[in-house]
Amino acid sequence: MASPDRNKPRIVIIGCGFGGLEAARALRDAPVEITLVDKTNHHLFQPLLYQVATAGLSAPAIAAPVRHLFRKQANVTTLLGEVTAIDTEARRVTLGDGPALPYDHLIVAAGATHSYFGRDDWAPFAPGLKTLDDAFEIRRRILLAFEAAEKEPDPALRAAWLTFVVVGGGPTGVEMAGTMAEIARHTLPGEFRRIDPASARILLLEGGSRVLQAMPPDLSQRAKEQLEKLGVEVRLDSRVVAIDAGTVEVQAGAAGAPATINTRCVIWAAGVAASPLGRLLAQQVTGATTDRAGRIAVEPDLTLPGHPEINVIGDLALARSFPARGEPQPVPGVSPAAKQMGRAAAANVVRRLAGEATRPFRYRDYGNLATIGRNAAVVDLTAPVGHFKFSGYFAWLFWLFAHIYFLIGFRNRIVVLIDWASAYWSKQRYARVVTDIDV
Amino acid sequence: MASPDRNKPRIVIIGCGFGGLEAARALRDAPVEITLVDKTNHHLFQPLLYQVATAGLSAPAIAAPVRHLFRKQANVTTLLGEVTAIDTEARRVTLGDGPALPYDHLIVAAGATHSYFGRDDWAPFAPGLKTLDDAFEIRRRILLAFEAAEKEPDPALRAAWLTFVVVGGGPTGVEMAGTMAEIARHTLPGEFRRIDPASARILLLEGGSRVLQAMPPDLSQRAKEQLEKLGVEVRLDSRVVAIDAGTVEVQAGAAGAPATINTRCVIWAAGVAASPLGRLLAQQVTGATTDRAGRIAVEPDLTLPGHPEINVIGDLALARSFPARGEPQPVPGVSPAAKQMGRAAAANVVRRLAGEATRPFRYRDYGNLATIGRNAAVVDLTAPVGHFKFSGYFAWLFWLFAHIYFLIGFRNRIVVLIDWASAYWSKQRYARVVTDIDV
Numbered sequence: 001m002a003s004p005d006r007n008k009p010r011i012v013i014i015g016c017g018f019g020g021l022e023a024a025r026a027l028r029d030a031p032v033e034i035t036l037v038d039k040t041n042h043h044l045f046q047p048l049l050y051q052v053a054t055a056g057l058s059a060p061a062i063a064a065p066v067r068h069l070f071r072k073q074a075n076v077t078t079l080l081g082e083v084t085a086i087d088t089e090a091r092r093v094t095l096g097d098g099p100a101l102p103y104d105h106l107i108v109a110a111g112a113t114h115s116y117f118g119r120d121d122w123a124p125f126a127p128g129l130k131t132l133d134d135a136f137e138i139r140r141r142i143l144l145a146f147e148a149a150e151k152e153p154d155p156a157l158r159a160a161w162l163t164f165v166v167v168g169g170g171p172t173g174v175e176m177a178g179t180m181a182e183i184a185r186h187t188l189p190g191e192f193r194r195i196d197p198a199s200a201r202i203l204l205l206e207g208g209s210r211v212l213q214a215m216p217p218d219l220s221q222r223a224k225e226q227l228e229k230l231g232v233e234v235r236l237d238s239r240v241v242a243i244d245a246g247t248v249e250v251q252a253g254a255a256g257a258p259a260t261i262n263t264r265c266v267i268w269a270a271g272v273a274a275s276p277l278g279r280l281l282a283q284q285v286t287g288a289t290t291d292r293a294g295r296i297a298v299e300p301d302l303t304l305p306g307h308p309e310i311n312v313i314g315d316l317a318l319a320r321s322f323p324a325r326g327e328p329q330p331v332p333g334v335s336p337a338a339k340q341m342g343r344a345a346a347a348n349v350v351r352r353l354a355g356e357a358t359r360p361f362r363y364r365d366y367g368n369l370a371t372i373g374r375n376a377a378v379v380d381l382t383a384p385v386g387h388f389k390f391s392g393y394f395a396w397l398f399w400l401f402a403h404i405y406f407l408i409g410f411r412n413r414i415v416v417l418i419d420w421a422s423a424y425w426s427k428q429r430y431a432r433v434v435t436d437i438d439v
Numbered sequence: 440m441a442s443p444d445r446n447k448p449r450i451v452i453i454g455c456g457f458g459g460l461e462a463a464r465a466l467r468d469a470p471v472e473i474t475l476v477d478k479t480n481h482h483l484f485q486p487l488l489y490q491v492a493t494a495g496l497s498a499p500a501i502a503a504p505v506r507h508l509f510r511k512q513a514n515v516t517t518l519l520g521e522v523t524a525i526d527t528e529a530r531r532v533t534l535g536d537g538p539a540l541p542y543d544h545l546i547v548a549a550g551a552t553h554s555y556f557g558r559d560d561w562a563p564f565a566p567g568l569k570t571l572d573d574a575f576e577i578r579r580r581i582l583l584a585f586e587a588a589e590k591e592p593d594p595a596l597r598a599a600w601l602t603f604v605v606v607g608g609g610p611t612g613v614e615m616a617g618t619m620a621e622i623a624r625h626t627l628p629g630e631f632r633r634i635d636p637a638s639a640r641i642l643l644l645e646g647g648s649r650v651l652q653a654m655p656p657d658l659s660q661r662a663k664e665q666l667e668k669l670g671v672e673v674r675l676d677s678r679v680v681a682i683d684a685g686t687v688e689v690q691a692g693a694a695g696a697p698a699t700i701n702t703r704c705v706i707w708a709a710g711v712a713a714s715p716l717g718r719l720l721a722q723q724v725t726g727a728t729t730d731r732a733g734r735i736a737v738e739p740d741l742t743l744p745g746h747p748e749i750n751v752i753g754d755l756a757l758a759r760s761f762p763a764r765g766e767p768q769p770v771p772g773v774s775p776a777a778k779q780m781g782r783a784a785a786a787n788v789v790r791r792l793a794g795e796a797t798r799p800f801r802y803r804d805y806g807n808l809a810t811i812g813r814n815a816a817v818v819d820l821t822a823p824v825g826h827f828k829f830s831g832y833f834a835w836l837f838w839l840f841a842h843i844y845f846l847i848g849f850r851n852r853i854v855v856l857i858d859w860a861s862a863y864w865s866k867q868r869y870a871r872v873v874t875d876i877d878v
């Protein structure tokens with residue numbers, strides 16, 4: 001148990017998502033003292049969070065304790081805590097109830113959460129999916145809706161309990177809608193005596209003209225077809241104008257009259273809002289700007305204007321990529337980008353400590369993949385050897401192995417594989433545990 | 440989706456623990472309509488609940504959805520709900536928010552929870568372990584105590600965060616203390632930079648003169664030695680007289696002055712209180728009595744006096760066993776007894792419907808086993824071929840395979856085996872996920 005070496009440069013990293021984790025790892029051989037702060041005790045493999053929300057995986061399968069991941073990296077001290085202030089003048093980070101942390105270099109990787117576009121009053125009726133607690137809440141609502149329907153004598157109310165609405169046709173919305181259809185059609189039938197779970201309606205509402213807008217249009221079309229084959233009603237150009245405990249109001253097209261959907265379970269998969277730390281930093285740094293989502297604009301080397309000792313990376317950063325040729329491109333808010341920014345920031349920290357010039361960030365885009373449900377996915381690969389687009393069963397297999405490969409920790413990979421294999425053959429979802437039931 | 444047959448006798452079973460589950464299964468071929476009501480959506484394998492509380496297993500590994508277990512048993516309808524009233528005159532059970540359920544025969548298997556012996560004000564400071572939510576709360580407190588210690592500059596407060604007290608030396612208390620010592624000595628070392636987790640103190644307080652009082656005295660002594668070898672301080676004849684947010688007051692012996700233990704994490708593993716449905720029934724049934732724990736006394740055939748249509752089984756029943764020879768014996772509150780009562784009640788229901796006489800319950804005691812921690816357990820077997828007592832590594836292996844054998848559901852068994860094998864070799868505990876952190 002070595003005491004931290006006070007003579008080494010002190011690096012504070014805020015957040016242990018993909019960006020922060022990768023930055024800390026990339027500094028493993030650097031002569032620095034790293035303090036890694038996170039407000040949870042685990043690194044969350046967010047691409048599989050929808051599986052926890054749909055009872056396919058248990059929470060520990062996709063969450064690894066941060067301090068366990070760094071047990072052998074002696075230059076990392078892990079602290080559990082929420083950052084309440086950053087003093088860029090005194091170079092000090094304050095935790096809510098813990099010690100103040102002085103830094104020589106700060107890496108802010110605090111991520112993003114969902115946003116209701118100024119309609120936070122919708123939050124209680126339409127939970128989003130960013131944390132494990134969000135996933136438990138959504139799992140609870142989905143499973144309890146079927147339980148309530150089984151008990152409900154009134155046919156209209158029963159139909160409302162069996163109507164599920166997903167708002168937002170991005171990757172999360174598509175995954176959620178597809179998997180919910182799988183639950184209704186494949187997992188639950190045969191287990192109820194008074195209702196037919198397969199009669200449940202799953203609606204996916206997308207404000208734009210296609211789902212998965214980061215994908216090429218033909219793959220969006222394939223995704224829509226696969227969703228419909230799974231039993232999802234996909235409504236494009238459909239804007240949500242109101243949500244309350246029992247209804248969702250939707251406006252179709254620009255001039256359509258709002259239509260009412262009676263539902264007891266709404267999932268929010270639409271907006272993104274960066275961590276409040278972005279605005280907190282922007283207030284202190286001359287020349288710093290944030291966009292509408294609260295992301296803070298960074299210099300080409302991912303630092304803040306006039307503050308070469310502060311990096312902002314991941315979903316909190318409004319970053320551009322500087323390719324060898326051509327114009328700078330915006331960096332998307334996806335996990336490979338966060339990981340690349342983490343490594344780039346770490347490399348620039350090492351350069352700076354060595355008195356060398358930092359380098360601009362260059363994002364390598366390997367493409368895009370999204371899963372839809374049982375045997376269904378779309379893949380758009382930008383490999384050095386060419387461009388590949390495919391969908392359906394093989395895309396799903398590709399997606400599956402890519403995700404298991406990137407899962408942190410050997411134990412998780414094995415267990416996730418077993419869970420998936422057993423879920424695939426039995427069509428069952430084993431994590432159907434609901435606690436804290438308000439009956 | 441067959442509609443319930445209104446001409447068949449209606450059996451309502453309250454509770455889907457070991458007793459209720461076994462009763463419903465034993466009625467699988469009976470010409471009856473069963474409604475199985477539980478206030479959770481899962482059957483919980485309670486003997487392994489301490490593993491969830493100590494981060495060794497995920498919740499879904501020990502919890503199987505009730506309606507999934509009965510998906511192929513067409514005469515069972517599963518309802519999620521809490522029973523708020525039983526009308527023994529009108530023969531009707533009322534759910535909080537659901538339909539009233541008329542019955543021709545009622546089986547009450549509502550179980551028990553923990554009791555603070557009239558000191559319910561201790562509950563916020565010393566959670567007990569009966570439900571998954573209890574297990575999550577205990578896991579949260581244990582893991583966050585180490586996190587808080589890592590952040591705490593004051594040595595006295597740090598020592599309090601690293602002091603863990605388990606109240607009660609029964610099977611749950613012994614399991615919890617042994618496993619907490621395992622976490623402190625084997626799982627966490629190497630992961631902290633400012634504290635040494637192995638310096639944590641684990642105290643087990645038992646009011647009586649030995650731990651595991653249901654075991655023969657020599658096995659109690661062996662259990663105590665194994666606990667001490669794991670690093671647990673076992674204090675016998677030690678009665679807890681006060682608990683608050685930062686201290687436990689203990690009186691040693693009959694006349695000793697109370698001593699104060701500074702601690703931030705207390706686990707309650709002492710008293711048992713039967714479900715309030717016991718007293719609710721006793722108020723309506725002439726001649727029915729309850730004991731101090733709220734268990735209701737049952738007739739030899741597990742029915743209530745004057746109510747051959749009501750069985751009470753499991754931990755809620757104050758039952759006696761009627762052996763072929765010798766005096767009636769009290770039935771212990773353990774899961775094999777609950778299962779046997781479930782089968783006996785079901786068989787008596789079938790006899791009653793056929794106009795035959797019911798039979799008195801006979802408990803078959805196969806012995807007792809308790810685990811202590813890594814490689815440590817005690818086993819006391821009463822087999823038809825003789826009496827076996829053993830302890831240590833082979834007792835632990837025996838305990839392990841017995842529990843995995845009885846785990847409900849094939850998937851759970853495999854995953855639990857893998858989790859245990861990996862935990863055993865790596866000394867790691869993978870379910871170290873804490874959500875809802877108040878930092």
